[in-house]
Amino acid sequence: xxxxxxxxxxxxxxxxxxxxxxxxxxxxxxxxxxxxxxxxxxxxxxxxxxxxxxxxxxxxxxxxxxxxxxxxxxxxxxxxxxxxxxxxxxxxxxxxxxxxxxxxxxxxxxxxxxxxxxxxxxxxxxxxxxxxxxxxxxxxxxxxxxxxxxxxxxxxxxxxxxxxxxxxxxxxxxxxxxxxxxxxxxxxxxxxxxxxxxxxxxxxxxxxxxxxxxxxxxxxxxxxxxxxxxxxxxxxxxxxxxxxxxxxxxxxxxxxxxxxxxxxxxxxxxxxxxxxxxxxxxxxxxxxxxxxxxxxxxxxxxxxxxxxxxxxxxxxxxxxxxxxxxxxxxxxxxxxxxxxxxxxxxxxxxx
Numbered sequence: 001x002x003x004x005x006x007x008x009x010x011x012x013x014x015x016x017x018x019x020x021x022x023x024x025x026x027x028x029x030x031x032x033x034x035x036x037x038x039x040x041x042x043x044x045x046x047x048x049x050x051x052x053x054x055x056x057x058x059x060x061x062x063x064x065x066x067x068x069x070x071x072x073x074x075x076x077x078x079x080x081x082x083x084x085x086x087x088x089x090x091x092x093x094x095x096x097x098x099x100x101x102x103x104x105x106x107x108x109x110x111x112x113x114x115x116x117x118x119x120x121x122x123x124x125x126x127x128x129x130x131x132x133x134x135x136x137x138x139x140x141x142x143x144x145x146x147x148x149x150x151x152x153x154x155x156x157x158x159x160x161x162x163x164x165x166x167x168x169x170x171x172x173x174x175x176x177x178x179x180x181x182x183x184x185x186x187x188x189x190x191x192x193x194x195x196x197x198x199x200x201x202x203x204x205x206x207x208x209x210x211x212x213x214x215x216x217x218x219x220x221x222x223x224x225x226x227x228x229x230x231x232x233x234x235x236x237x238x239x240x241x242x243x244x245x246x247x248x249x250x251x252x253x254x255x256x257x258x259x260x261x262x263x264x265x266x267x268x269x270x271x272x273x274x275x276x277x278x279x280x281x282x283x284x285x286x287x288x289x290x291x292x293x294x295x296x297x298x299x300x301x302x303x304x305x306x307x308x309x310x311x312x313x314x315x316x317x318x319x320x321x322x323x324x325x326x327x328x329x330x331x332x333x334x335x336x337x338x339x340x341x342x343x344x345x346x347x348x349x350x351x
Contacts, residue, residue, distance in 0.1 A: 009070050009071035011024075011069050011070070011071060011072045012072060012073045012074070013044065013072040013073060013074060015047035015048075017044055017074055018045065018046060018168075019045075019168055020043070020077075021042065021043050021074065021075050021077050022043070022044045022054065022073065022075060023039065023040070023041045023073055023075045024039070024040050024041075024052070024054065024064065024071065024072035025037050025069070025070050025071040025072070026038055026064050026065075026070060027068045027070055037070065040054050040064065041056065041057075041075065042054040042055050042056040042167070043055045043165075043168070045168055045170075046171060047066070050065060050067065051063060051066065052064040052065075052069075055167040055170060055171060056160070057161035057323075057324065058160065058161065058183070058305070059160040059161075059170065059183055059326050061171065061174065077163040077164075085188055085189075085190065085261075085297070085298035087188060088163065088164060089159055089162040089163060089164040089165050089322075089323055090129055092186055092188070092300060092322060093127065093159065095260075095262045095264065096122075096186065096302070097112070097114075097122075098232075098233060098234060098257075098259055099232070099233045099234075099257035100120070100122050100123055100229060100232065100233070100266075101228075101229065101232035101233065102114035102123040102124070102229070103115070103123075103225055103228050104116070104150075106146065108132050108133065108134075108139060108142060108143070109130065109134065109139070110129055110130025110131050110132065110133070111127065111128045111129070111130070111139070112126065112127045113143065113146050113147075114126070114127060115147070115150050115152060116225050116228075116229050117223065117225040118152055119223065119225055119229055121155055121181070121327045122157065124152055124155060125156060126143055126154075126155065126156040126157065127157055128156060128157070128158065128166060128169060136172060140154075140156075140176070140330070143156065143330075144330050144333075147330075147333075153329050153330065153333035154329070154333055155181075155327050155328060155329050155330070156173060156178070156327070156328045157325060157326070157327050158170040158173070158325065159325040159326070160324050160325075160326070161322075161323040162322060162323040165323055170326065173328045176331070177331035178330055178331060179328065179329045179330075180326050180328050181326075181327050181328070181329050182326070182327055183304070183305050183324055183325070183326045184302050184303060184304045184305065184324070184325060184326075185302070185303055185304075185305060185321050185322075185323070185324045185325070186300055186301070186302050186321075186322050186324075186325060187300065187301050187302075187303060187314055187319040187320060188298065188300045188319065188320065188322045189298075189299050189300075189314070189317060189318045189319035190298065190299060190318060191288040191292055191296050191297070191298070192288070192292060192297075194285055194288040194299065194317050194318070195285050195288035195291075195292055197284070197317065198278070198281050198282040198283075198284070198285025199282070202282060203239050203240070203282055203283055203285075204239070204240045204242065205237055205239055206237070206238050207236065207238070208231065208238065209222075209227065209230050209231065209238050209255075210238075212240060212242070212243075212250055213238050213250065213253050215250065216240075216249045216250045216253045217267060217269065230255070230267075233259065233264075234257065234259040234260075235257065236257050237255070237256045237257075237258070237287055237290055237291075238253070238254070238255055239252075239253060239255070239256070239283045239286050240252075241279050241282065243271070244274075249271065250271075251270065251271045252268075252269065252274070252280060252282070252283050253267060253268070253283065254267060254268040254280075254283035254284060254286075254287055255268075256287035256288075256290065258291045260296075261297045261298050262299070263287070263288065263291030263292075263296035263298070263299045263300075264299070264300050264301065265284060265287060265288075265301040266301065268280050268283055268284060268310075275309075280313055281313070281317075284317065300322070301314060301319065305324075
């Protein structure tokens with residue numbers, strides 16, 4: 001906290017610091033028997049009528065009465081990372097977008113409108129990497145019309161927690177009634193340690209998602225649009241651990257996209273009856289070895305905040321959070337993205 005020369009806590013932020021990353025200390029709720037100090041770090045997204053709004057790294061907004069502040073200061077835009085490859089949010093956002101391409105896209109200024117018949121939110125949402133070239137309300141009107149013409153709910157993907165992320169846009173969407181649906185995180189690490197964790201053999205790699213791979217990915221089948229999304233990316237690899245019986249669905253699967261120095265892992269799924277046997281690790285290791293052969297030196301993956309099994313697996317492989325991202329849906333629209341395999345070990349993909 002900011003301390004003056006006399007040793008007293010001081011508030012050194014104002015409404016002019018909206019958009020900057022700040023650290024504040026406030027007194028607990030007035031009237032409580034035990035009034036404690038609470039610290040909040042995040043992006044100051046507004047300061048109106050005596051109330052501050054701060055968006056934390058995880059995307060949660062905190063409302064703080066100005067009268068409760070006891071200290072505050074502007075802090076560096078992003079904390080120093082202790083591990084993982086150096087990367088900006090924009091670099092990772094573009095790499096992740098190239099690894100999961102929509103079947104239709106259109107620019108709106110520096111925004112990209114993306115559609116894929118509703119298959120996953122990532123392929124059916126706006127990626128705003130800059131200004132839309134219009135006032136925000138006009139841009140959002142265009143967005144709603146564009147998705148409405150395709151029978152899809154209008155969604156915007158934003159990110160929080162790193163330098164260059166979109167806390168201000170997320171706050172503006174919330175003020176306009178847009179609904180935050182799902183939060184996930186993008187984690188980064190190194191492929192070499194992953195490649196060293198599994199023994200060669202037992203994992204089959206291919207350039208296409210065959211019927212066996214799809215049987216584990218989604219039992220009810222995948223549309224032609226979904227196949228196009230799955231096969232998109234600079235250099236795509238699919239991994240399969242064959243089932244134990246002839247004709248059975250694979251015991252485990254995974255997907256990797258190599259794009260320059262980056263290897264992106266996704267759709268790592270294991271037969272529920274064969275978990276805790278190291279199959280997910282074997283799939284990741286086989287894909288990592290292939291990525292290293294193609295020159296990758298850094299890795300990324302996406303995982304939902306409530307997927308405890310996947311988070312434990314990836315943390316054990318040396319991955320850590322780079323930023324969180326969120327999908328906002330326009331008010332008055334309904335619908336869910338068609339599900340797909342997670343970048344984890346269980347469940348279905350909602351992001």
